[in-house]
Amino acid sequence: xxxxxxxxxxxxxxxxxxxxxxxxxxxxxxxxxxxxxxxxxxxxxxxxxxxxxxxxxxxxxxxxxxxxxxxxxxxxxxxxxxxxxxxxxxxxxxxxxxxxxxxxxxxxxxxxxxxxxxxxxxxxxxxxxxxxxxxxxxxxxxxxxxxxxxxxxxxxxxxxxxxxxxxxxxxxxxxxxxxxxxxxxxxxxxxxx
Amino acid sequence: xxxxxxxxxxxxxxxxxxxxxxxxxxxxxxxxxxxxxxxxxxxxxxxxxxxxxxxxxxxxxxxxxxxxxxxxxxxxxxxxxxxxxxxxxxxxxxxxxxxxxxxxxxxxxxxxxxxxxxxxxxxxxxxxxxxxxxxxxxxxxxxxxxxxxxxxxxxxxxxxxxxxxxxxxxxxxxxxxxxxxxxxxxxxxxxxxxxxxxxxxxxxxxxxxxxxxxxxxxxxxxxxxxxxxxxxxxxxxxxxxxxxxxxxxxxxxxxxxxxxxxxxxxxxxxxxxxxxxxxxxxxxxxxxxxxxxxx
Numbered sequence: 001x002x003x004x005x006x007x008x009x010x011x012x013x014x015x016x017x018x019x020x021x022x023x024x025x026x027x028x029x030x031x032x033x034x035x036x037x038x039x040x041x042x043x044x045x046x047x048x049x050x051x052x053x054x055x056x057x058x059x060x061x062x063x064x065x066x067x068x069x070x071x072x073x074x075x076x077x078x079x080x081x082x083x084x085x086x087x088x089x090x091x092x093x094x095x096x097x098x099x100x101x102x103x104x105x106x107x108x109x110x111x112x113x114x115x116x117x118x119x120x121x122x123x124x125x126x127x128x129x130x131x132x133x134x135x136x137x138x139x140x141x142x143x144x145x146x147x148x149x150x151x152x153x154x155x156x157x158x159x160x161x162x163x164x165x166x167x168x169x170x171x172x173x174x175x176x177x178x179x180x181x182x183x184x185x186x187x188x189x190x191x192x193x
Numbered sequence: 194x195x196x197x198x199x200x201x202x203x204x205x206x207x208x209x210x211x212x213x214x215x216x217x218x219x220x221x222x223x224x225x226x227x228x229x230x231x232x233x234x235x236x237x238x239x240x241x242x243x244x245x246x247x248x249x250x251x252x253x254x255x256x257x258x259x260x261x262x263x264x265x266x267x268x269x270x271x272x273x274x275x276x277x278x279x280x281x282x283x284x285x286x287x288x289x290x291x292x293x294x295x296x297x298x299x300x301x302x303x304x305x306x307x308x309x310x311x312x313x314x315x316x317x318x319x320x321x322x323x324x325x326x327x328x329x330x331x332x333x334x335x336x337x338x339x340x341x342x343x344x345x346x347x348x349x350x351x352x353x354x355x356x357x358x359x360x361x362x363x364x365x366x367x368x369x370x371x372x373x374x375x376x377x378x379x380x381x382x383x384x385x386x387x388x389x390x391x392x393x394x395x396x397x398x399x400x401x402x403x404x405x406x407x408x409x410x411x412x413x414x415x416x417x418x419x420x421x422x423x424x425x426x427x428x429x430x431x432x433x434x435x436x437x438x439x440x441x442x443x444x445x446x447x448x449x450x451x452x453x454x455x456x457x458x459x460x461x462x463x464x465x466x467x468x469x470x471x472x473x474x475x476x477x478x479x480x481x482x483x484x485x486x487x488x
Contacts, residue, residue: 008450009213009234030451045210046234047270053232054450077210089269103269109293110316112203115196137206138271138293177206 001191004029004038006064008054010046010078014176018184032063040072040191043079045137045174048103051078052092061092068096072167072191080163080170081140097165098146101172105141105159112137117153117173119162125189127182134161134173141172167193201338204318207271207294208339208402211235211425215415215446216404218242218429220260222267228432231442235271235294237427238264243300243347244430244469247481253301255283258290265291273320278487279305288317294339295319297332299486300346300429309487312336322406324357324484326364327383330393331488333401334386340399342423343484344407347430349471351408351417353484358405358421368394407484410435410469412448412462419452436466 003019005012007028019026029035041064043051055061067073068083073096075083082094084101106113116131123129132153142160145151152162153171161172167190175183214234219225225236240256241249255276265272271293276283278297283304287295295317297310312319313336322343323329329340342361344354368379368390380390392400405418406427415426426449428442435441444461451457474482 007213011209011212013212014209030454046212047210047214049229049270050214050232050234050446053230054447057447108265108291109203109207109271109318110288110291111198112207113196113198114200114202135202135206137203137210174206177202177209 001025001039001188002027002037003191004035004041006041006043006051006055006060006079008046008058009050010044011174011176012044015042015044015076018176018181022181022184022188024188031058032060035063035067038067038071040074040187041067042187043073043075043082044176045077045079048078048081049091052082055082056092061094065094065096068094068168072169072187072193074169074171074187074190076171076174076176077137077139080142080172083168083170084142097163097168097170098148099163099170100143101140102143103140104138106136106139109138112139115155117155117161119153121152121164122182122186125186127185132182133178133180134175135177136161136173139172142170164190167191199316204338205401207318208320211271212402213450214425215442215449216273216425216427217432217442218427219264219433222263224433224438225264225267225272227439228442229268229270231439232446233270233442234425235273236264236268237273237275237296237429238292239275242430242433243483244349244434245347246300247347247472255280255287255301258286261287261292262290275301276310277301278303279308279310281310284310284315284317288315292317297321297337299343299483303486309335320404322484322487323361325360325383326368326393327385328488329361329399329403330383330385330389333399334389337401339402339404341404341406341427344405344409345474345477346407346483347472348408348474348477349410349431349469350474351410351414352474354405354407354409354418355421357407357484358418358423361399361403362422365393365398369397408474409445410471411465412444412458415445416448416452416458419449425449431469434469436468441465441468
């Protein structure tokens with residue numbers, strides 16, 4: 001199995017490090033031809049405006065849409081924004097996921113936080129019963145979902161922070177900053193589904 | 194379920210989100226929008242860019258909060274601001290208005306020539322400048338969650354940023370190759386906290402994100418720093434004192450992403466108009482050097 005991590009900007013090295021820790025081959029993707037031969041793609045955390053601009057400038061948007069219509073893509077934070085179909089403002093989106101996302105939903109950096117999440121999908125996949133410790137940094141929220149998408153985790157007040165749609169996965173937090181690799185393992189199960 | 198704010202993880206984490214990106218100095222909301230449109234990952238809100246601070250002389254202080262707030266309103270990306278070295282009340286004020294990152298910066302006139310701010314006490318994360326590994330690790334010991342080279346701000350001369358990056362990265366290589374019993378003496382030699390030195394040795398890199406700053410004026414400068422091994426770049430005077438800021442800003446963003454691809458670097462370096470008028474660091478009298486501020 002070979003996973004590509006979009007390396008235009010952001011914490012792509014952290015994703016690669018977790019994947020290598022699991023024993024999966026991971027490569028950086030900066031240009032469309034680097035999508036060849038990949039089984040799945042991760043769009044990392046970073047600034048969604050920057051990543052969207054560079055993906056547009058280097059003709060990655062359409063190849064990523066095509067890739068996501070056939071294979072697994074996971075977006076964390078900025079990646080979740082790029083996967084969505086609507087964010088109430090103008091910036092390049094892949095529109096692969098039937099979701100509406102609000103950027104910087106919790107406010108500025110001083111409001112960034114860590115929280116424990118209950119994630120039934122991790123339990124039912126045999127990845128352990130314990131809660132998942134999630135790291136939110138100037139995080140977006142998933143405001144609403146279409147029929148095709150389902151929520152995997154919510155904050156106590158009901159806000160959706162993880163979504164799955166077919167082989168697409170979006171999290172508004174950063175499993176790549178954590179020592180808990182269960183979300184990466186869960187994504188790999190979507191890749192081989 | 195309990196939520197924890199302002200942890201070390203989320204402070205360091207925002208810097209991790211900025212990696213591979215360009216942080217640009219801006220003095221107006223209009224500049225900030227140009228920077229965001231060009232693909233900046235964050236902006237540094239200032240009253241004057243470093244080259245103008247050099248030219249004007251006098252005491253350089255924290256910017257008027259009104260200007261910073263206008264810039265925060267203008268863009269969706271993180272906004273950073275500078276306080277003077279040791280001026281913890283400027284830091285309190287900037288935290289109160291909600292900036293996303295604070296730069297305890299040698300570009301402003303120091304308020305304290307002996308002590309930097311105790312940064313662990315703040316919810317807002319700090320970035321600090323350094324010239325070598327000891328200085329970087331002292332700042333991390335005080336609570337900095339991001340480090341940058343000092344370079345020599347406002348000159349457009351890359352030589353000092355290269356010197357500082359090579360010093361930090363070279364000393365880390367030296368640290369990694371020494372037997373563990375020599376680490377205490379090494380800590381004493383570079384004047385850095387032992388535990389942070391040990392952590393750096395274990396990781397083989399700084400325990401926080403490490404950017405380059407001070408003298409970057411061209412896409413090639415940005416790619417040079419990235420190839421030397423930093424995580425991203427700050428561009429101060431280099432963009433808005435150049436002939437075509439929007440085009441140069443975009444070119445530096447692209448060069449920071451594709452820093453290892455000489456064909457893309459050649460493409461983005463074409464026809465950018467006038468670069469900022471530089472000032473050779475070796476021709477500047479020692480009393481006017483900025484990087485010597487702080488310790």
